[in-house]
Amino acid sequence: MILEVAILDVKPELTVEFETAFETASTIIASMPGYVSHELQCCLEKPSRYVLLVRWQTLEDHIIGFRQSPRYQEWRSLLHHFYDPFPVVEHYEAIFSNDSSIA
Known part of the structure; x- marks a missing residue:
């Protein structure tokens, strides 16, 4: 499983x-x-900062299946104009977890 992490700084x-x-x-x-x-999730110290966590089965499900789909254009038109600056998106793979539903 892959965890997509994006820090979203909203105007x-x-x-x-x-x-x-x-x-x-x-x-x-x-x-x-x-x-x-x-x-x-919304940041307590900076209320206009959010963190988006998305779990995908594979990296390709996100970067190809979602990002190259027509649905991504809808997502983009709904959300991308709120960000300043535009967020960096990173992907993580679990190394350790005491939550058996995540690893």
Whole structure:
């Protein structure tokens, strides 16, 4: 399983609109082949910063299956205008976990 991690810095005046748009966009990502789960968390110290965690079966499910799909264009149009700066997305693979559902 692969964990996609993105730190999302949202324009501070647009956080409410971002959260609403993200709710809509969530149905897009959840419908993709290889999708496992996702969560969006808000930073306590900086309320306009979020972390997006998406679990995929494989790296290819994200970078090819999702990012090269027509559905990604919908995701992009819903969310990308909220970010400043544009987020860096990284992928992680579990080395250790005491949660048997993750590793």
